[in-house]
Amino acid sequence: MTKSFQYHLDATDGAARAGRFETPHGVIETPIFAPVGTAATVKSITPAQLHEMGASLILSNTYHLYLRPGDKLVAEMGGLHKFMNWPNPILTDSGGFQVFSQSENNKIDDDGVTFKSHIDGSSHRFTPESSIKIQENLGADIIMAFDECADPYDKKYVKSAMDRTHRWLDRCIIAKTREDQALFGIVQGGIFDDLRAESAAYVTSKDLPGFAIGGLSVGETKEEMMSVLNAVMPLMPENKPRYLMGVGTPEDLVNCVSKGIDIFDCVLPTRLGRNRSVFLRQGGRLNMRNLKFAKDSNPIDQECTCYTCQNFSRAYLRHLMVCKEMTGATLLSIHNIHTLLQLARDMRKAIVNGEFEEFSQPWLWEVNK
């Protein structure tokens, strides 16, 4: 492990943590939300707009970039940071999630996964070794172990996928060659506390600069999510960042930070933005296509400091979304991403000031009180 991937804990408040994770492309202040840029772009958002929102870490995807434009091409073009003009930290997912989300087109065996391209149907194969190699070609600061994300309720399947994920983790560690990338292991185990604990014990026994919790927010209830975090978080090392993959909403962020999560990513702010919904910071959403906003001169959120809320009315945004204008998707995505980034910043401040318990009250679920 290189020096650059040290995690410094600045403050804790209950289980909530404020920290800093050093990467070759800058320091990530946690808690942090990472907008998702699957195909080397946060959909509808420019890097300049991300900078204005104060984004730091963003996520991109091995599966998609391997298929198009190809990881070798990205390497030839100087790596992902240069290619997409994002000078700050980048994390690449391993392609493991696609094993789950496109399971009908995949054949999984112990060695790896054979899958069909969603673009042209051609056949391809990922193994832990090839996933690491692709991620090394892409050149993100944080790379993810190749894992298998199972149906969270099917215990037999969850167990076998978890065991395989552990074996694959060992192979990822051996395959990794670049010193300027941090490999994160992924804890699996579905909704089963015993499997989660077993997975956490195994994964955190490896000397890795950070750890992720995968396989959540795939249909389980909030109760189940909290139960899993209760089972897992006490087993996670204090001096390493904890990344909860694929989460979430403003409520998710606060509740999970209260359990000790440091890093989040989620497609929701950009997908909702394209599909006409916006987060309300305090929880819930507005469907900006609704007729009731047609003559509403208010911003989405009076308190919000994002570019969209500072400059545009609900009536105008509704007009853009009804007309399916591209700018509408951009403006709603800006609001949604900003909401999560600002919430993460505010949580960090509250933790540093020892005020997180009071700060978090409005968001906490019944099962988390």
Next chain:
RNA sequence: GGGUAGAUACCCAAGUGGCCAAAGGGGGCUGACUGUAAAUCAGCUGUCGUACGACUUCGGAGGUUCGAAUCCUUCUCUACCCA
């Protein structure tokens, strides 16, 4: 003035005796979306009703028929052609 074609729901448009409250689009309304095969997907869209259903519709009026958006007569309007 004569001829031909046409008039279907918010719009376009199928339907030419019963299976038609009426296909399909569009538009409109509503909902869903959590490590992105998603600027996607789903539902509703004559009126009333949760629903079974009831009622009113296919340019107007009248007729034929057990039964008409569909056949006949006539009127109105539209498009094109000939004077």
